[in-house]
Amino acid sequence: VTLAEVVLSVMFVGLIAYGLFGGADFGAGIWDLLAGGTRRGARQRDLIERSIAPIWEANHVWLIFVLVVLWTAFSGAFAAVVSTLYVPLTLAAFGMIARGAAFAFRKSIATLGMRRFLGACFALSSLATPYFLGAVVGGVASGRVPAGIAAGDVVTSWVNPTSVLGGVLAVLVCAYLAAVFLCADARREGAEDLADQFRLRALGTAAVTGGAGIAGLFVLRADAPLLFDGLTGRAVPVVALSVVAGLVALGLLATRRYAAARAASALAVTAILVGWALGQYPYVLLPEVTIEEAARGRATLVAMLVALVGGALLLVPALAYLYVLFQRSPATGAGQPAGQTAGR
């Protein structure tokens, strides 16, 4: 294992974290969109809101982390990807702004019309943003990003079969993860009926995702043969693991063991992402730029590793503290602490 591979792997851990935590956030927004009318969907929206409110920013910092590691350690490949795929990336960034701002501010706003508008912004951008990010992955994975600045086609690099597959799968996976996560959150609040609603959604989404995944293999065989070869060759054990973990998760959901279903689902999604990485190994940009060619100077990579390890030592306890604090505390009446001294 080379130094460059280690750095890239650490970046990929960040990407997986983004896929799981950020993905569940996006998915929660998608369920917010599909929760129904203002009154009928109110309880579901409340649950969604409470589940993601305290950590909504932290989850999305993973992406920034992925970007900065790439631009420092793999500067050339990074420049090639972002300049060719600038359209979906810009749209994803806009989506993140709309989502973040709408989610952050809607609770501070009391007028119904404004709340609805911001709620719609939040929900729609939760749907659009993972699609664009998935389309970016599709563009890279199908070898449509050549080396060089803006060297690829700025339209067909993300409007193509593999990108559509990537976008659709991203949306489905986000929705699935969120539904599973929300089952456990609903149970913790003692709302078994809500948990059942999200359980059905998780099962339904899993079926659709599985179908899309199988159809996707045919798309990849036709449109991204190199990735297809990798997935059906080197990456077979990981792909198999993903399928098994997914099936186990379904069984756990069916028997209402939500905490275990969470873990199994996270494993299934992690395996999909690792499968993609193995599928295009050793290339960063298919079919010409390898990891070693893309990696920059040794001093930079070493500094990066030192920073990543040191940073993780600070970050992991902080994150753990955050999650423990929120999971432990009763969710009822959050935000309205008793005995508030903030008189006016």
Added chain:
Amino acid sequence: VDPWDVVAGAAENLYPARMQMALSLGWHIVFSCFGIAFPLVTLFTEWLGHRRGDAVLTGLAHTWAKAMGILFAAGAVSGTLLSFEMGILWPGLMDRFGEVFGFPFVLEGFAFFIEAIFVGVYLFGWNRLSPRAHMLSAVPMLVSGMAGALFVVAANAWMNNPTGFSLDAEGRVVDARPWAAMFGPSTWPQVVHMLLAAYMVTGFLVASVYAVGMLRGRHDRRHRMGLLIPLTLAAVMTPVQIGVGDWIANTVADNQPAKLAAMEAQYETTTGASLSLGGVYVDDQLRYAVEIPYGLSLLIHHDPNGEVLGLEEFPADERPPVNVVHLAYNAMVGLGTALLLLAAVFGWTWWRHRRIPSTPWFLRAVAVSGAAAVLAMEAGWVTTEVGRQPWIVYGLQRTADAVSPAPGLYLGFYAVVVIYLLLTALTVFVLRRLAASSDTAAPQEAAAAPPDRSAGEVAVR
């Protein structure tokens, strides 16, 4: 072929890309100031409130904590956009130099992450944690906010004074040393200047909110303390900032003489150079300016006969746009001086009478001081960023060679204008609501119950 040549398409992208970047940074930096300095103001107020058992102070701190959450959210989303824009707009910069100066952004990623976590903990933990534990939870937020400023400004300082690498014959980076690159000659003066600016912006801006309230007749303790605490911080920082300004001007004179010449609109290399205020620079000559004899030489060399390099020393295509840089620089210094005056009046009255100056004119001055501090900071950034042109990496890479040549890129600029207008309106709206009703929830807190359909408009919970 020179691999760093301008690619077709880059020419039409340069101006909108620069404007988009300027708008995004100029917007984000205001919120960054609050990310850096507001935790300290809030924590201090909370601490004082607990110490004195003063519910007005803890209440004030709680409102500020919520405002901090709102401002942090706005800063977070605009910062996310910036991290995309660095690559999308300037792939040439990232491609060639990312390995040298990208590193502090990795550290900033961690700092921001930790700050985001503890902003959440701090808001969520209000009245849930013991006062001691709650105040301790603010410390990582405080430290990571300042560390984040160090890392980001270090990257900017590198663009002004690129160090920590070597170039081969074709101009490719070899032997990048990211730690060395982080601490070039401009880093510390720029970082300290920015930290002080953040304290000034936050202090004056928060104080100005309460000054407006007092002008409207609300003279209760909450308003007086809301004005006193942040204004004291800002007033203490202002004279220090003037001193740091001298330090940074000398750094610029040593390392970026073209920028300094543009700041002073100085065409000819002169000994005993006078300091020019205002004026218009036309045909290599500054007209209608107020001249202070020997001022510039004194300022730069602390010697009335020191030699100051003029723009004539540099080829015409390596000179920054003089008028923008000169006037922005003058605006920064002028506003800074006015704020110093305000700080002096406040300090004097406090020293002699232990009270806030009670004249309406003082309150009016405080009411506009927030806007003045923001303008001064923006003018300072215009000075340093436009003053570095035409280079993106001083002396090594032109901005025109770093911009993306991708077709249609300029459309992003219009979209960003619209987005920032909306975001500004929304942020102001929410902050005003918080001011009107202090139980408005911050983004990191769980929500109020959504208004019922039948209720129509619900004013407050």
